[in-house]
Structures are given as C-alpha cells and as structure tokens.
Amino acid sequence: MLTRLWEMEQPDAVLVGWDTLSTPTYRHEAFPAYQSGRIFEESILEQLEILPDVVRACGFAAAKAPGYEADDFLAAAAKTWKGDVLVATSDRDAFQLVSDRVTVLQPTRGVSEIARIGPAEVRERYGVEPEQVPDLIALRGDPSDKLPGARGVGPKKAADVIHEFGSLEGALAAGRFAAEAEDLRLYRRIASMDASAPLPPLEDQSPNWAEASSFVRGLGLNALADRLASLASTS
Numbered sequence: 001m002l003t004r005l006w007e008m009e010q011p012d013a014v015l016v017g018w019d020t021l022s023t024p025t026y027r028h029e030a031f032p033a034y035q036s037g038r039i040f041e042e043s044i045l046e047q048l049e050i051l052p053d054v055v056r057a058c059g060f061a062a063a064k065a066p067g068y069e070a071d072d073f074l075a076a077a078a079k080t081w082k083g084d085v086l087v088a089t090s091d092r093d094a095f096q097l098v099s100d101r102v103t104v105l106q107p108t109r110g111v112s113e114i115a116r117i118g119p120a121e122v123r124e125r126y127g128v129e130p131e132q133v134p135d136l137i138a139l140r141g142d143p144s145d146k147l148p149g150a151r152g153v154g155p156k157k158a159a160d161v162i163h164e165f166g167s168l169e170g171a172l173a174a175g176r177f178a179a180e181a182e183d184l185r186l187y188r189r190i191a192s193m194d195a196s197a198p199l200p201p202l203e204d205q206s207p208n209w210a211e212a213s214s215f216v217r218g219l220g221l222n223a224l225a226d227r228l229a230s231l232a233s234t235s
Contacts, residue, residue: 017073
C-alpha cells in the first residue's frame, strides 16, 4: 500500500501509525467493553512487533507508543504537518480529520480502488460536518468498538439531533438524553482521536527500497525482498 500511495501521490512524508495491543489505552480503562471480544493470533502479534521496523527500513516514519492507537498518530500528524495531508485508512472514524487540507483515502475494494473523502463526502455520507463526527458516533453508537450510543438513536436521528442543537453538548444542555449524558460524553471522548499522540520527526523523505529489501530478506521474506529490490533498481 505504501508503494502504491507513493507512486500515486508523491507525498513529501509518509507516517504509518500502529496500535500497541499489549497495553490498554485510556479508552479501555474508561470503558472496559471498548473493543472487547477481539482476539488476535500469536503470529499476528509477532508481525505487528516487526512491521514498524520494516516501515523504517523503507525510509518512512513509524509511530507507536503504549497507550495510543494508530488513529491517534494519524490525528497528530494531520495537525502537525503544515501542508496538504492524505490519510490512508479504512476506518471511517478518521472522517473527523477531514478538512480543506486533509483528505481521507479509503480503500473500497482491497487496495485496487480508493475513494477520496473530503468535507463534501462526509456531509453526503453522514449528514454532518467532519468535526461533528465524534458527536455522531457517540449518539448513534459504534458496534465495532462496542459503543452502544443513545437508546433508540440511529444514524439519521443522530444527524438530526446534531443539526437541531449544533453538537452533542448543545443537545445535552437543552435537556436531551439527560439520563445518558455522562455516558454519551464518554463515548464522544472515546470516539475522538487524540492529536497529542507523540510523533517521530516529520520531514521530507525518499524511499530506501534497497535497505528495505535487505531488511526483509533477513526475515526470510525473499519474495518481498525481490520486489523491493526491483523497485530499487528502477528508482
């Protein structure tokens, strides 16, 4: 995916964010049901420990730290980088990052088709502004993260509430969802990406396919090493 993105967009810098699955985040501590039931094979966990080093060997930046999720690093990078930003992710929670400067690249069929999500696309899909997405998630819920949302509220009603009151907080101040107010504030906090996540230095980059080829060959990934070596010979 990084190779395809580099060839397609020629970005100035690439950052890849990673979860640290062995350490809970504040989200897990504040809401124990958050993302519960997810089980990862040991082989997947081993690969997740190695992959950031693969990214660095390619010449790109990798961000990983206990207590933070990959999404948090995307938010921090989008806030920190002064130019235009492309966020490549299938997680629609990232729509909250979209602006005139930030575009989400959302894979729609593997990585062979990619949708470009700007402010107009967020409004078309969700009926709210990008910065209102955490409020929408809090109200409608998110089954993948085990957030229940407000009782009896689905996506359309959640968008209608936000239109009427301007925000979740505006609805709560008007007396709506009084019995669920603190829970909904918690869900919004959980759904909000943490742009204070620590980042490695972001600077202009050039891919180092030769180094990456040597690194992955040392891992026994000869087919991938050959592909990277072919990129090195043509760059």
